[in-house]
Amino acid sequence: MRQLRHQVAETSQFLHRAGWTANHDGNVTARDGNRYIATPTATSKRLVSERDLIEVDGKGQVHGAGKVFGEIGLHLVVYERRPDVGAVVHAHPPYATAIGCSRGNPIERPFIAEALVSLGPRIPKLPYAQPGDPAKAALAPWCELVDAVILGNHGVLAWGKDCEQALLRLELVEHLAKIAVAAEQLGGIEPLPESAIQPLLAARAKAGIGRAADRAVETASQLLGSPSSGGASSSGGASAQKPVVACAPAPHSPVPTISPGGRREPANLADVVREEIVKALRGS
Numbered sequence: 001m002r003q004l005r006h007q008v009a010e011t012s013q014f015l016h017r018a019g020w021t022a023n024h025d026g027n028v029t030a031r032d033g034n035r036y037i038a039t040p041t042a043t044s045k046r047l048v049s050e051r052d053l054i055e056v057d058g059k060g061q062v063h064g065a066g067k068v069f070g071e072i073g074l075h076l077v078v079y080e081r082r083p084d085v086g087a088v089v090h091a092h093p094p095y096a097t098a099i100g101c102s103r104g105n106p107i108e109r110p111f112i113a114e115a116l117v118s119l120g121p122r123i124p125k126l127p128y129a130q131p132g133d134p135a136k137a138a139l140a141p142w143c144e145l146v147d148a149v150i151l152g153n154h155g156v157l158a159w160g161k162d163c164e165q166a167l168l169r170l171e172l173v174e175h176l177a178k179i180a181v182a183a184e185q186l187g188g189i190e191p192l193p194e195s196a197i198q199p200l201l202a203a204r205a206k207a208g209i210g211r212a213a214d215r216a217v218e219t220a221s222q223l224l225g226s227p228s229s230g231g232a233s234s235s236g237g238a239s240a241q242k243p244v245v246a247c248a249p250a251p252h253s254p255v256p257t258i259s260p261g262g263r264r265e266p267a268n269l270a271d272v273v274r275e276e277i278v279k280a281l282r283g284s
């Protein structure tokens with residue numbers, strides 16, 4: 001418990017040191033059984049110490065002193081849908097937020113092998129949604145499919161088994177965004193060749209990085225289309241190329257979409273995924 005509070009406070013201060021928050025931006029939570037340790041509202045992330053942290057339940061009700069931040073609903077949507085997630089981090093890192101506030105999404109499709117292994121085959125950019133229920137509804141269908149999203153006209157939300165992993169994912173999204181902005185001046189991002197995707201997804205599944213990774217092949221096939229109820233945006237470049245596994249076409253392209261909510265949960269997902277990977281690698 002104490003350890004958890006320490007991690008949340010450390011993560012909060014790191015967000016500010018990294019230049020990913022200004023004013024009162026950003027927030028961090030960590031799961032502690034049925035409760036969540038959260039950064040307080042209206043406080044610079046620079047100033048958050050362990051004693052400032054607050055405790056909320058699954059409905060966002062505060063237990064004890066303090067006031068919860070308005071975006072707590074987004075964190076709770078992730079926890080609800082991802083029992084494997086222990087921490088959620090939100091910030092406004094400048095490069096990734098610039099992507100969120102401009103046209104297109106140059107980091108949607110993988111262009112660096114390590115990043116694909118760490119973050120999966122897609123980093124979606126959600127369309128702008130009003131804070132509260134609309135923002136939660138836009139996020140919900142993505143929670144099981146990916147581990148980080150760019151929130152349109154807003155910032156980045158990333159999650160992981162603990163604060164460290166969630167922070168690493170947010171850091172990687174920002175780093176990719178920085179690279180993409182630099183690449184713009186050199187003619188733009190060149191995505192990874194299609195033939196590289198499947199072996200990297202298999203490596204991701206083998207490494208067991210997050211629940212989505214355990215089901216890398218299944219997840220990748222879902223990512224061929226947007227979640228049915230999410231309305232997530234796709235970058236313009238994606239639609240110009242033939243869709244392959246792990247590379248998302250535009251939502252309007254004629255590729256069958258699997259609803260994230262409509263899947264059966266097999267008894268042993270790891271075995272199913274292993275079989276699927278073997279099949280995929282054989283090209284059957």
Ligand SMILES: [Zn+2]
Nearest residue numbers: 026090154155
């Ligand atoms: Zn925000």
